[in-house]
Amino acid sequence: MTDSKAYIPPKVWTWDQPSGGAFASINRPIAGPTHDKELPIGKHPLQLYSLGTPNGVKVTILLEELLALGHKGAEYDAWLINIRDGDQFGSGFVDVNPNSKIPALLDRSGSQPVRVFESGAILLHLAEKFQAFIPKEGAARTEVLNWLFGKWVVRRIWAVDLATFTPTRLPSLSTRLIVLQWKPSVSLTCLSVA
Ligand SMILES: N[C@@H](CCC(=O)N[C@@H](CS)C(=O)NCC(=O)O)C(=O)O
Numbered sequence: 001m002t003d004s005k006a007y008i009p010p011k012v013w014t015w016d017q018p019s020g021g022a023f024a025s026i027n028r029p030i031a032g033p034t035h036d037k038e039l040p041i042g043k044h045p046l047q048l049y050s051l052g053t054p055n056g057v058k059v060t061i062l063l064e065e066l067l068a069l070g071h072k073g074a075e076y077d078a079w080l081i082n083i084r085d086g087d088q089f090g091s092g093f094v095d096v097n098p099n100s101k102i103p104a105l106l107d108r109s110g111s112q113p114v115r116v117f118e119s120g121a122i123l124l125h126l127a128e129k130f131q132a133f134i135p136k137e138g139a140a141r142t143e144v145l146n147w148l149f150g151k152w153v154v155r156r157i158w159a160v161d162l163a164t165f166t167p168t169r170l171p172s173l174s175t176r177l178i179v180l181q182w183k184p185s186v187s188l189t190c191l192s193v194a
Contacts, residue, residue, distance in 0.1 A: 025086045031098070037090030042077025045109035049081045049093060050102045055119045059103045062126055062133065071130045073109060120148050 015029050041047055048063070050056040066074035081087040081102045088100040097104040097117035105122045107114040107129070116125045124145075127134035135141040 022084060026083050026088075028089070028100075030089075031100070032089075033091035033094040034086065034089040035091065037087070037092055039090070039092035039096065039106075040077075040079050041106075041108075042079075044075040044077050045073055045107070046076035047106040047108060048076050048078045049096060049104045049106070050078060051081055051083060053083075053102065055101075056103045058119045059105065059122050059126075062123055066126065066130050066132060069130075069132060071132065074126070074130060124148065 017024075039047070039049060046063070048059060050059060052060075060078065063074050063076050081093060081104075083102060087093060088097075088102060093104065094100060096106055096115045099117060101117070103117075103119055103122060105116040105125070107116060107125070109129075114125075116122045124134070134144055
């Protein structure tokens with residue numbers, strides 16, 4: 001079927017700058033740093049660059065759970081990245097996450113710093129590093145990974161669904177996935193905070 005109104009991507013991307021507002025600085029269609037700004041580095045092995053958003057807090061929760069279990073190596077310095085002020089486009093932050101989104105983690109516990117970005121990747125990195133909050137092998141581990149990766153696809157829509165749909169208006173795809181297939185893990189895993 002030919003759609004005469006089909007969207008044709010421009011040869012050159014331009015950014016129609018928003019007129020302002022609280023969220024005008026986020027989700028810009030640009031890549032790379034807009035300004036020079038080094039990131040602070042504290043004394044602990046893990047440096048967390050984040051903010052208290054739903055994606056941001058996942059990492060903090062897992063770190064606190066690891067500390068509560070006695071994993072001293074999970075000590076971290078938390079640095080605020082104010083995405084409304086465009087901190088995510090500072091050169092230092094872009095070095096840690098080229099995708100300019102919080103949360104981002106710099107693991108300085110080894111001989112070379114390791115950057116980790118995407119909240120799911122950070123949760124998995126921490127779970128594997130400390131051998132905690134993830135089954136070691138087999139079907140249980142695969143199931144955690146299934147949902148850890150899959151949740152990224154459905155999570156946003158799921159949140160909207162929960163706010164918008166009543167059970168009698170099911171199914172929308174994501175709600176159906178969650179309601180029919182989600183089986184809470186018997187034990188706590190990194191997935192529990194994802
Ligand atoms: N898929 C990413 C999403 C991270 C994300 O969307 N971060 C938002 C705040 S919750 C952000 O940094 N937005 C700033 C921007 O896009 O400019 C993850 O799970 O880490």
